[in-house]
Amino acid sequence: MTSSDVTAAAGRIAPHVIRTPVLRHDVLDDWAGCRVVAKAEHLQGAGAFKLRGATNAVLLLDEVTAARGVAAHSSGNHGAALALAGSRRGVPVTVVMPADAPEVKKRAVAGYGATIMECAPWLAARESTLAEVVATTGATEIHPYDNPDVIAGAGTAALELVDQAPDLDVVMAPVGGGGLISGTSLASHGIDHRIRVIGAEPERADDAARSLAAGTLIPQTAPDTMADGLRTALSARTFSIISAHVERIITISEDEIVAALRLCWDELGWRIEPSAAVAIAALRHPGVGGDVGVILTGGNVPRDGRW
Amino acid sequence: MTSSDVTAAAGRIAPHVIRTPVLRHDVLDDWAGCRVVAKAEHLQGAGAFKLRGATNAVLLLDEVTAARGVAAHSSGNHGAALALAGSRRGVPVTVVMPADAPEVKKRAVAGYGATIMECAPWLAARESTLAEVVATTGATEIHPYDNPDVIAGAGTAALELVDQAPDLDVVMAPVGGGGLISGTSLASHGIDHRIRVIGAEPERADDAARSLAAGTLIPQTAPDTMADGLRTALSARTFSIISAHVERIITISEDEIVAALRLCWDELGWRIEPSAAVAIAALRHPGVGGDVGVILTGGNVPRDGRW
Numbered sequence: 159m160t161s162s163d164v165t166a167a168a169g170r171i172a173p174h175v176i177r178t179p180v181l182r183h184d185v186l187d188d189w190a191g192c193r194v195v196a197k198a199e200h201l202q203g204a205g206a207f208k209l210r211g212a213t214n215a216v217l218l219l220d221e222v223t224a225a226r227g228v229a230a231h232s233s234g235n236h237g238a239a240l241a242l243a244g245s246r247r248g249v250p251v252t253v254v255m256p257a258d259a260p261e262v263k264k265r266a267v268a269g270y271g272a273t274i275m276e277c278a279p280w281l282a283a284r285e286s287t288l289a290e291v292v293a294t295t296g297a298t299e300i301h302p303y304d305n306p307d308v309i310a311g312a313g314t315a316a317l318e319l320v321d322q323a324p325d326l327d328v329v330m331a332p333v334g335g336g337g338l339i340s341g342t343s344l345a346s347h348g349i350d351h352r353i354r355v356i357g358a359e360p361e362r363a364d365d366a367a368r369s370l371a372a373g374t375l376i377p378q379t380a381p382d383t384m385a386d387g388l389r390t391a392l393s394a395r396t397f398s399i400i401s402a403h404v405e406r407i408i409t410i411s412e413d414e415i416v417a418a419l420r421l422c423w424d425e426l427g428w429r430i431e432p433s434a435a436v437a438i439a440a441l442r443h444p445g446v447g448g449d450v451g452v453i454l455t456g457g458n459v460p461r462d463g464r465w
Numbered sequence: 466m467t468s469s470d471v472t473a474a475a476g477r478i479a480p481h482v483i484r485t486p487v488l489r490h491d492v493l494d495d496w497a498g499c500r501v502v503a504k505a506e507h508l509q510g511a512g513a514f515k516l517r518g519a520t521n522a523v524l525l526l527d528e529v530t531a532a533r534g535v536a537a538h539s540s541g542n543h544g545a546a547l548a549l550a551g552s553r554r555g556v557p558v559t560v561v562m563p564a565d566a567p568e569v570k571k572r573a574v575a576g577y578g579a580t581i582m583e584c585a586p587w588l589a590a591r592e593s594t595l596a597e598v599v600a601t602t603g604a605t606e607i608h609p610y611d612n613p614d615v616i617a618g619a620g621t622a623a624l625e626l627v628d629q630a631p632d633l634d635v636v637m638a639p640v641g642g643g644g645l646i647s648g649t650s651l652a653s654h655g656i657d658h659r660i661r662v663i664g665a666e667p668e669r670a671d672d673a674a675r676s677l678a679a680g681t682l683i684p685q686t687a688p689d690t691m692a693d694g695l696r697t698a699l700s701a702r703t704f705s706i707i708s709a710h711v712e713r714i715i716t717i718s719e720d721e722i723v724a725a726l727r728l729c730w731d732e733l734g735w736r737i738e739p740s741a742a743v744a745i746a747a748l749r750h751p752g753v754g755g756d757v758g759v760i761l762t763g764g765n766v767p768r769d770g771r772w
Contacts, residue, residue, distance in 0.1 A: 179486030181508060201488060205734045262731075427512045427764045429736035457734045 159306050159399065161348020164313035164341055167214040171311060174213045174246060176202050178315075180322045180451075183426050190441035193449045195323040197315055200430045200457025204266070206387075207315050207338060207455050208239035208302070214311030215300045216243040224249045226296040231277075231284040233259040234387055235456050236302035241272035252297060254287045256280075263458075303337025304393035313341025319451045320349050327448030332436040332455055333357040333366045333407060334388035336396025342453065343403030357400070357407040358440035360385050360415065366392050366400065367407040384412055387433035387455065408446075414439040431459045466613050466706065468655020471620035471648055474521040478618060481520050481553060483509050485622075487629045487758075490733050497748035500756045502630040504622055507737045507764025511573070514622050514645060514762050515546035515609070521618030522607045523550040531556045533603040538584075538591040540566040541694055542763050543609035548579035559604060561594045563587075570765075610644025611700035620648025626758045627656050634755030639743040639762055640664040640673045640714060641695035643703030649760065650710030664707070664714040665747035667692050667722065673699050673707065674714040692722055694740035694762065715753075721746040738766045 178198045186194050199207035216228060227250035230240050237253040244251035251272035255264060256279035267274055277287040292299055301308065315338075316329055331342045343355040359366050363381035369392055378391035392400070400407075415432055418439035422428040430438075434455045441450060485505045493501050506514040523535060534557035537547050544560040551558035558579035562571060563586035574581055584594035599606055608615065622645075623636055636653045638646045650662040666673050670688035676699055685698030699707070707714075725742035729735040737745075741762045748757060 176490065179488070179505075181486065183483065183510070185510075198486070201734055203490070203492075427508055427736070429734070429764075457736075 159309060159344060161344045163306065163310040164317055164345040164348065167210070167307070167310040168314040168317050170217050171210055171213045171314060174217075174243070175210055177318055178202050180319060181428065185425050186421070189421060190450070192441065192447045194441060195319070195326070195449070195451045196428070197319040197451065197453045199315055200428070200434060200454050202456070204235070204238045204242045204270075205456050205458040206235035206239060207312060207453065208235040209242060210314050211305070211308030211311035211337065211341075212236065212239040212243040212300065213246075215305060215307040216240070216247050216249055218307050219249070219298060223298055226298065227252060228300050229254070229288060229291045229295070229297040230300050230302060231255070231288045232302060233263060235458055237272075238263065238266040238270065238458070240300055241267045241270035245271045250297070252291050252295065254284055254291065256284065303335035303390065304395055306395070309337050309341045309396070309399070311341070312338045313345040315453055316342040316345040316451075317349075319453065320346060320353070323449070323451055325449060326353060326451045328354045328356055328446060328450040330356045330358060330437050330440060330446070330450060331453040332385070332388055332433050333359040334363070334433065335390035336366060336392045336400055338453065338455065339404060340396045340399040343399060347403055354405050355403055356440070356446065357404050358437040359407050359409050360388055360436055361409045361411050363389050364409050367409050369397055370400065370404070370407055383415070385415060385433040385436050387431065388436060408440040408443045410436050410439045428454065429457050429459070430454050431456050466616065466651060468651045470613065470617040471624055471652040471655065474517070474614070474617040475621040475624050477524050478517055478520045478621060481524075481550070482517055482621075484625055485509050487626060488735065492732050493728070496728060497757070499748065499754045501748060502626070502633070502756070502758045503735070504626040504758065504760045506622055507735070507741060507761050509763070511542070511545045511549045511577075512763055512765040513542035513546060514619060514760065515542040516549060517621050518612075518615030518618035518644065519543065519546040519550040519607065520553075522612060522614040523547070523554050523556055525614050526556070526605060530605055533605065534558060535607050536561070536595060536598045536602070536604040537607050537609060538562070538595045539609060540570060542765055544579075545570065545573040545577065545765070547607055548574045548577035552578045557604070559598050559602065561591055561598065563591065610642035610697065611702055613702075616644050616648045616703070616706070618648070619645045620652040622760055623649040623652040623758075624656075626760065627653060627660070630756070630758055632756060633660060633758045635661045635663055635753060635757040637663045637665060637744050637747060637753070637757060638760040639692070639695055639740050640666040641670070641740065642697035643673060643699040643707055645760065645762065646711060647703045647706040650706065654710055661712050662710055663747070663753065664711050665744040666714050666716050667695055667743055668716045668718050670696050671716050674716050676704055677707065677711070677714055690722070691719060692740040692743050694738065695743060715747040715750045717743050717746045735761065736764050736766070737761050738763050
């Protein structure tokens with residue numbers, strides 16, 4: 159993949175996604191000790207940057223394939239994003255969700271007209287149920303991050319950010335499966351290879367940091383973080399892009415996530431989800447400075463969130 | 466007052482307030498039946514447009530007056546805004562708050578370094594306590610809306626909105642004491658007198674609608690709405706500006722406020738307060754159409770808000 163995949167995706171999805179605003183706040187600058195520009199993907203359709211990748215993937219299907227539908231397993235933002243992207247093209251969408259997924263997530267997926275297939279709440283059950291859906295319906299699986307079209311779509315957020323806030327020294331994003339930081343790094347370096355791309359990852363789901371340190375892909379073991387969007391593991395594809403383009407991965411404690419969430423909700427009025435707060439928390443770490451762009455990945459939290 | 470007061474305020478406060486983004490969303494356009502551009506003042510410093518008026522008023526004080534401090538009674542956004550505006554100029558701020566004001570509001574005011582004077586939770590007690598503060602300290606009272614400098618500051622949100630989204634047919638804002646809609650109408654008509662300025666008010670606090678219908682100022686009686694920022698009553702000053710510039714006031718039921726809040730929180734990801742939802746609800750009313758700008762007044766709600 160190259161930055162031109164991201165540029166092509168940007169043109170393709172522009173009519174279907176929100177060009178989200180960038181936000182600044184003195185209080186954040188003081189807290190972080192640098193000048194911060196935040197890309198407000200919590201204001202994106204379906205509440206997260208995930209709509210970009212899902213839309214790009216759905217638009218790239220040929221007519222015959224599209225008619226058979228798309229499918230994914232997801233308990234989170236990718237499912238809702240795929241449901242919305244599919245509904246806009248009139249493509250049938252099936253989302254495999256664990257039976258214990260939050261009601262609010264199920265309602266979002268169902269509200270966009272997708273079919274929900276419930277399964278037992280472990281990965282093997284999700285994968286076998288999804289395989290069954292694909293075998294039965296001929297639907298195309300759209301993986302939440304290990305998919306070049308999804309990665310290219312995710313990178314369009316950074317492409318807009320660098321356009322809205324020129325001359326950034328650093329671009330930061332949280333790391334789960336690595337799709338966002340992969341697209342972000344391709345987009346950023348396509349514009350200016352001197353931009354430092356830095357990832358942020360929970361200490362309790364730190365496979366990317368360990369993989370980058372070891373120089374080889376190390377599996378995620380027992381992720382246990384409140385940043386539920388970042389419990390996923392790198393793929394060979396995202397590890398390869400990250401190795402080439404990402405300067406470092408900063409790891410963040412659960413206490414730091416809570417502190418960043420409180421800052422965003424109570425001081426800035428930014429109602430972001432814990433995964434997004436991971437990148438905010440990383441702003442304070444040594445070595446981050448100058449003009450820093452950060453991607454606020456999403457805002458899908460229960461209304462009664464407490465931290 | 467004229468639109469030039471708003472223009473002057475805009476230049477004065479620009480370094481001290483956020484030029485908030487404007488937001489659009491297909492889902493809102495479909496719901497409202499018109500093209501909507503929303504001015505995101507819930508992302509303003511201190512969480513509401515109130516920072517604009519408070520900042521303008523504080524900056525206009527001469528050195529000697531400023532040194533004696535400013536004071537207001539407020540259980541809501543004006544108190545926090547004045548506290549923040551004062552702290553930035555190093556002006557002592559006293560906010561008179563009812564003893565039963567929410568802890569989160571008290572913390573915000575105290576967090577910006579203001580002195581809180583508690584009083585009994587009725588208007589007479591607030592006013593007498595404030596009068597005492599003013600008499601004792603020589604502080605200048607900054608009224609939350611019956612003050613030309615505050616009105617001019619409030620109008621700067623609309624000035625930015627009309628700049629960010631040219632060619633609006635309608636500009637809408639909620640109406641409480643009438644400061645925001647006064648400034649909004651002056652700003653809008655200063656740019657293009659053909660812009661239709663429409664207010665939105667809770668049915669259960671409808672003194673502006675009744676006053677406009679009667680052609681004379683009718684007192685607010687027993688306001689009882691969840692839109693706590695809109696329980697205040699017009700002053701002679703705001704009634705006079707509204708009479709000259711505002712086409713009509715649409716009244717909104719409590720059920721409509723709840724429906725608009727749910728749309729904003731659950732579908733759009735806009736975490737606004739009930740007062741802001743009043744103007745969103747008004748978008749669906751007959752006679753509102755074309756390109757419509759609406760001011761989202763604030764986002765100061767408890768994290769565990771339920772509706």
